[in-house]
Amino acid sequence: MENSVKDIIIGGGVSGLSFARFDEGHEYLVLEKDSSIGGYARTTKRNGFVWDYSGHFFHFQDPEIEKMVAENMCSDDILTISKTTHIKYKDRLIDFPFQKNIHQLQQDEFIDCLYDLFTAPKDAYQTFKEMLYSKFGRSIAEKFLIPYNSKLYACDLDRLDKDAMGRFFPYASPEEIVRNFRNQNNTSYNGSFEYPKGGAIEYVNSISSGIIQSNIITNTKVTAINPQSHTVTLDNGKTLNYARLISTIPFVKMMDMTGMDFDKDAFTWNKVLVFNLGFERKGPNTSDHWIYFPEGCYCFYRVGFYDNILGQDRMSLYVELGFDKDATIDADNLLDRVLSDLKTAGILQDDNRLVDHEVILMDPAYVHINNRSQQHVAQLKSILAAHDIYSIGRYGSWTYCSIEDNIKEARTLAQTINKKH
Ligand SMILES: Cc1cc2nc3c(=O)[nH]c(=O)nc-3n(C[C@H](O)[C@H](O)[C@H](O)COP(=O)(O)OP(=O)(O)OC[C@H]3O[C@@H](n4cnc5c(N)ncnc54)[C@H](O)[C@@H]3O)c2cc1C
Numbered sequence: 001m002e003n004s005v006k007d008i009i010i011g012g013g014v015s016g017l018s019f020a021r022f023d024e025g026h027e028y029l030v031l032e033k034d035s036s037i038g039g040y041a042r043t044t045k046r047n048g049f050v051w052d053y054s055g056h057f058f059h060f061q062d063p064e065i066e067k068m069v070a071e072n073m074c075s076d077d078i079l080t081i082s083k084t085t086h087i088k089y090k091d092r093l094i095d096f097p098f099q100k101n102i103h104q105l106q107q108d109e110f111i112d113c114l115y116d117l118f119t120a121p122k123d124a125y126q127t128f129k130e131m132l133y134s135k136f137g138r139s140i141a142e143k144f145l146i147p148y149n150s151k152l153y154a155c156d157l158d159r160l161d162k163d164a165m166g167r168f169f170p171y172a173s174p175e176e177i178v179r180n181f182r183n184q185n186n187t188s189y190n191g192s193f194e195y196p197k198g199g200a201i202e203y204v205n206s207i208s209s210g211i212i213q214s215n216i217i218t219n220t221k222v223t224a225i226n227p228q229s230h231t232v233t234l235d236n237g238k239t240l241n242y243a244r245l246i247s248t249i250p251f252v253k254m255m256d257m258t259g260m261d262f263d264k265d266a267f268t269w270n271k272v273l274v275f276n277l278g279f280e281r282k283g284p285n286t287s288d289h290w291i292y293f294p295e296g297c298y299c300f301y302r303v304g305f306y307d308n309i310l311g312q313d314r315m316s317l318y319v320e321l322g323f324d325k326d327a328t329i330d331a332d333n334l335l336d337r338v339l340s341d342l343k344t345a346g347i348l349q350d351d352n353r354l355v356d357h358e359v360i361l362m363d364p365a366y367v368h369i370n371n372r373s374q375q376h377v378a379q380l381k382s383i384l385a386a387h388d389i390y391s392i393g394r395y396g397s398w399t400y401c402s403i404e405d406n407i408k409e410a411r412t413l414a415q416t417i418n419k420k421h
Contacts, residue, residue, distance in 0.1 A: 017207045032218045034218065034219070068407070148292055277315075301321065
């Protein structure tokens with residue numbers, strides 16, 4: 001490792017690797033704290049099971065990016081799946097999104113939802129929770145949208161901005177909702193998706209194949225950043241000089257490392273605990289790709305079926321639980337609760353044995369997007385840019401986005417700053 005490198009990239013996830021890929025003609029070094037690349041887009045392959053960190057599915061909109069991520073794969077290696085998803089609501093399975101399928105509820109609940117939809121006070125709204133009440137009315141909000149999202153974000157939804165989920169939120173007007181009673185159209189941004197047979201890591205490997213491999217240094221953690229001297233300190237005690245620093249680690253952690261003053265309280269997030277579970281045979285559900293669980297009697301908010309995506313003959317699940325950022329989590333004890341709740345939900349039968357499992361903590365997982373945090377990130381990013389520090393990625397930009405968005409952001413940054421230098 002040279003003591004002086006033009007571009008130092010912190011993090012070997014999709015954002016860091018993509019930046020390196022687009023940083024053509026420049027000298028760069030990717031520093032990754034873990035023993036392998038991929039960040040949250042890693043995959044575990046074990047005992048015939050293929051498990052992402054949490055189900056990662058892809059819906060590319062930019063042909064250049066789609067070509068790049070599949071560069072070294074043949075088309076047979078990538079599945080295109082038409083999504084089948086449901087919401088477990090009381091004793092039935094309702095099509096997703098809930099708000100467009102209220103006609104599948106019991107009649108009295110359906111009437112409540114419909115009445116409230118058309119009589120909701122159209123007050124101005126600021127927070128995510130207020131938006132839900134205003135756009136969908138009390139019943140839709142309180143039966144699904146609030147309990148489900150509160151479980152996922154692990155916070156009061158008043159803490160989130162009205163547009164916290166951006167294009168990922170399935171908005172529907174009252175007219176669209178009524179039209180759906182007769183002409184079912186549940187399309188969403190991910191109505192169909194691509195998934196590599198070898199898991200999300202295959203796309204990461206494809207991005208990485210365009211990078212000089214000796215410029216990716218794993219097992220190397222950045223512990224401090226000195227914006228004045230343009231240096232980073234590593235956990236092995238070494239110091240490296242950079243001309244430009246591209247950070248893809250969580251914004252709050254990066255700010256802490258610089259020693260600069262910032263309003264830490266503006267930043268909150270959830271943690272997601274993921275149980276990847278492999279069973280000895282297939283379960284009764286042979287069609288769903290994932291199911292949403294709004295009710296508090298289930299500890300999880302979503303369960304996904306890798307076996308139904310990959311066409312496997314043994315049930316292979318990811319189970320996601322949301323927690324506050326400061327929660328203490330006892331994953332070992334939670335496994336029994338997860339298995340018991342899967343039985344209650346009818347997903348797991350008593351005689352189907354768990355043959356392998358792993359537990360992964362995503363921390364942060366979903367950041368709490370609000371005006372305060374967004375303004376702060378924008379202001380601090382411009383101060384950092386004056387020191388040649390650029391923070392990108394889902395957590396570096398403190399946002400809600402897909403892997404394709406990460407690649408686009410990395411491409412835009414490389415094009416912009418390479419024009420200047
Ligand atoms: C539950 C969940 C489900 C998701 N599902 C999808 C999906 O279906 N489709 C989709 O497109 N996207 C999905 N995403 C989003 C996707 O995971 C992210 O957008 C993407 O992985 C972010 O990549 P990144 O490189 O920005 O960050 P990360 O993947 O977090 O990469 C950052 C890297 O930095 C490294 N690092 C951290 N600190 C240091 C340090 N001090 N020194 C050196 N290295 C360090 C980390 O080890 C990591 O490898 C999902 C996210 C979550 C939480």
